Amino acid sequence: MSPKKHANPKTQTADSPENKLTDNQRYVINRRQFVKSTAGTALALTWFGSFPGKILGNLKPDATADSESWWFVFGSDSHSNAGPETDPMEVFLSDVRQAFPHAEFVIDTGDITEHGWEEELDRSRAAIEGYDKPVYAVMGNHDARWSRAGRYAFRNRFGDTHWVIERENLAVILVDGSVLLEQYGHLDPSELTWLEAQLKKLNDKPVMIGFHHPPCLPGQYLDSDRALFELLAGHNVLAMLAGHIHSRREYGVNDIQVVTSGGVVSPKAVYCAWEITAENAILHERDPVKNELRQVLSLPLDQRKRGALTDRLDPLKTRQWLGKWHITANQNLWQDGVEVLLNGKLASESTIVSRRARRLKMALDNQPAGHYEIATVSPGLNSPAMQWRWGEIYKKPADTVKLRWEVNLPAGVQSRPAIFNRRVIIGTNDGTLHARKVSEGAPDWQYKSGPDAILSNPLIHGDRLYFGTIDERLICLDPATGREIWTKAVPGSVIASSRMAGEFLVVGTGKGVMLAIQPDNGEIVWQYQTGNLIKATPAYDDTNLYFGAWDGKFYAVNAMSGEEVWVKSMTTPHLSPATCNPGVLDGRIIVVTHDYATHCLDSTTGEELWKFPRGYDEYDWQSPLVAKCKPSYSSPVFYKGAAYMTSITGHVVGMNVATGEQVLEVDIGEDIFDSFPVLMGNQFYFGTLRGKFTAVNLDTGAISRSYSLGPGFIFSPPGVGKKVIALGNMNGRLACFGA
Numbered sequence: 001m002s003p004k005k006h007a008n009p010k011t012q013t014a015d016s017p018e019n020k021l022t023d024n025q026r027y028v029i030n031r032r033q034f035v036k037s038t039a040g041t042a043l044a045l046t047w048f049g050s051f052p053g054k055i056l057g058n059l060k061p062d063a064t065a066d067s068e069s070w071w072f073v074f075g076s077d078s079h080s081n082a083g084p085e086t087d088p089m090e091v092f093l094s095d096v097r098q099a100f101p102h103a104e105f106v107i108d109t110g111d112i113t114e115h116g117w118e119e120e121l122d123r124s125r126a127a128i129e130g131y132d133k134p135v136y137a138v139m140g141n142h143d144a145r146w147s148r149a150g151r152y153a154f155r156n157r158f159g160d161t162h163w164v165i166e167r168e169n170l171a172v173i174l175v176d177g178s179v180l181l182e183q184y185g186h187l188d189p190s191e192l193t194w195l196e197a198q199l200k201k202l203n204d205k206p207v208m209i210g211f212h213h214p215p216c217l218p219g220q221y222l223d224s225d226r227a228l229f230e231l232l233a234g235h236n237v238l239a240m241l242a243g244h245i246h247s248r249r250e251y252g253v254n255d256i257q258v259v260t261s262g263g264v265v266s267p268k269a270v271y272c273a274w275e276i277t278a279e280n281a282i283l284h285e286r287d288p289v290k291n292e293l294r295q296v297l298s299l300p301l302d303q304r305k306r307g308a309l310t311d312r313l314d315p316l317k318t319r320q321w322l323g324k325w326h327i328t329a330n331q332n333l334w335q336d337g338v339e340v341l342l343n344g345k346l347a348s349e350s351t352i353v354s355r356r357a358r359r360l361k362m363a364l365d366n367q368p369a370g371h372y373e374i375a376t377v378s379p380g381l382n383s384p385a386m387q388w389r390w391g392e393i394y395k396k397p398a399d400t401v402k403l404r405w406e407v408n409l410p411a412g413v414q415s416r417p418a419i420f421n422r423r424v425i426i427g428t429n430d431g432t433l434h435a436r437k438v439s440e441g442a443p444d445w446q447y448k449s450g451p452d453a454i455l456s457n458p459l460i461h462g463d464r465l466y467f468g469t470i471d472e473r474l475i476c477l478d479p480a481t482g483r484e485i486w487t488k489a490v491p492g493s494v495i496a497s498s499r500m501a502g503e504f505l506v507v508g509t510g511k512g513v514m515l516a517i518q519p520d521n522g523e524i525v526w527q528y529q530t531g532n533l534i535k536a537t538p539a540y541d542d543t544n545l546y547f548g549a550w551d552g553k554f555y556a557v558n559a560m561s562g563e564e565v566w567v568k569s570m571t572t573p574h575l576s577p578a579t580c581n582p583g584v585l586d587g588r589i590i591v592v593t594h595d596y597a598t599h600c601l602d603s604t605t606g607e608e609l610w611k612f613p614r615g616y617d618e619y620d621w622q623s624p625l626v627a628k629c630k631p632s633y634s635s636p637v638f639y640k641g642a643a644y645m646t647s648i649t650g651h652v653v654g655m656n657v658a659t660g661e662q663v664l665e666v667d668i669g670e671d672i673f674d675s676f677p678v679l680m681g682n683q684f685y686f687g688t689l690r691g692k693f694t695a696v697n698l699d700t701g702a703i704s705r706s707y708s709l710g711p712g713f714i715f716s717p718p719g720v721g722k723k724v725i726a727l728g729n730m731n732g733r734l735a736c737f738g739a
Helices: 041-048 052-058 088-099 118-129 141-145 152-158 189-202 225-232
Strands: 011-013 070-075 106-108 135-137 163-166 171-174 207-210 237-242 249-253 256-260 271-276 280-287 292-300 317-321 324-328 339-342 352-356 359-362 369-378 385-395 403-408 418-420 423-427 432-437 443-448 459-461 464-469 473-477 484-489 499-501 504-508 513-517 524-529 544-548 553-558 564-569 583-585 588-592 598-602 608-612 637-639 642-646 651-656 662-667 678-680 683-687 692-697 702-708 719-721 724-728 733-738
Touching (some): 088 118, 118 135, 118 152, 189 225, 225 369, 423 724, 423 733, 459 499, 544 588, 583 637, 588 642, 637 678
Parallel strands (some): 070 106, 106 135, 249 385, 418 719
Antiparallel strands (some): 011 163, 070 271, 163 171, 271 280, 280 292, 352 359, 369 385, 403 733, 418 423, 423 432, 544 553, 588 598, 637 642, 651 662, 692 702, 719 724
């Protein structure tokens, strides 16, 4: 949506800089439809393109605008792509135009594209430009996971990534719950601060809030449920609007209605329209195939008439007594069917010792030390009207954990900490580089790189620190002081992390360029062009660089000259060997593709030497092989001739590099996603989606260390130094341990 085209004096946007991305390079990529897309969509879209004009004139009378009410439309998940079929956004808006000509605006809660690529964003933008009302869109995981330019490309086409749309008797706030380069959702502390400021400005006006991932569901698509609902309690929030699950659904959380739209990537999808009267917000469900409009529910705008909360949530109170945890609440929440979660994961019944009115007794002996968010859900997670309460539990670490300190940073962490001269240096998702003292975690210095997340891990080489930014720069600092030494423009956003290869600093960019840089002044020595963005750090064997790009190919390039050695086409762009870093050992390259397969390639020729699992030749989401594919979404580390990786299925797996035979499997019990583990001695370190810092002894196959940082997802790779290891989570907690 263009703010210039749809200027409205009643519409506010969050302050954001005018970020101009130069799109001087286009990518034409043939791709297969991802598994989330509906089978037969292209054919259905072709048919549906002529459908509205034939029968939309027969809409029922309840679709006609009431002179005393106003309407807006809510859809999600159009997954526009660069294919030849009719664009789903165009089909969706075509139906909206004819079914709801009186609608004042349309909101879209994300995944408007399949990959977030510029040509897909342009296609969605063109479809929106063909519609004569404002369309307000925010980013979903598909818009963020493969984005070549962070949020810049999205902002430059749609105006912003969060909005306040205010009318006389209702405001709709759209927030950005996407996580760059990841498929999960998160509301950063800085985003929640912005949301709270907007709610205060509205002064108890009825509000709906929209973002992509639905909250408080068993799949834990979002790790910010507690912070969000505790913030919203006491405000006049009628509903939350979300997508992601491609299904029309409504359920209640703490008297706030959660409403999801069907995925309009399919022309058969049911989507939503809200009618706002003087007294009520009325949800209607639009079925374009049956040409039906059905009233679903009506919510009073007056908070008291809804019986909703008018004050802050009463927290759960916790204390440890006689070896058990006692949790109490001010309300009677312990009726039959109540479920208990620790850091978003259901607690086992063996953990719950007893339930009584307003009191729960738990034995947490099997839980490692650290921070836990405890939540109770009454009457249960599958209830259409859930009541949630949250509290905290902290278990002191034993001597084996060797916790030095932990601090809370103002924004989430995705990059790897660097350790330098008694400092832990870490980038955060508000564009700040923080240096903390190893001794006690006290602040040392800060460097502000810009408004967007630092995804490029800070690299220490000698007495210099290097990292890249989404606004197309490489930056060199003095790691002792944070003083800027040089900054250089590069061709593309730097979402990858650099490494030293011989005398050069090498790094890939969002425009698919692998660069060799002079580390003393930032001058580009050579460039090598691939077919799409580069996220991973290349492997290096003292001669060549080995890396994948999101074009389905894997590359070998001479590190000194930038000359191509070989290129191997491995899979479709969507399933590229590019999500994590490859590794090389004894002339063999280990790399995972996005379809859960692990490959071993000959470093001289690119020939595939083995693949795990064997017989896994065609990607099939429903295949039993996929359910047990281990490892996946992980970089390898090497120990005693084996490659060790993690898995989204919650395992640590070892593979003999020479033969491909499995030599180790350890069940961690928690999903591990986009993992960049590290090795110190025989200790294999990584973080989990449930917020646990974990180590496995590779000689014994036993979990040797585990500490919970809290409920935030861990995408930050551990950073190691001399007798020090550190990592952070998405809620901004940074922890430092002794090795």
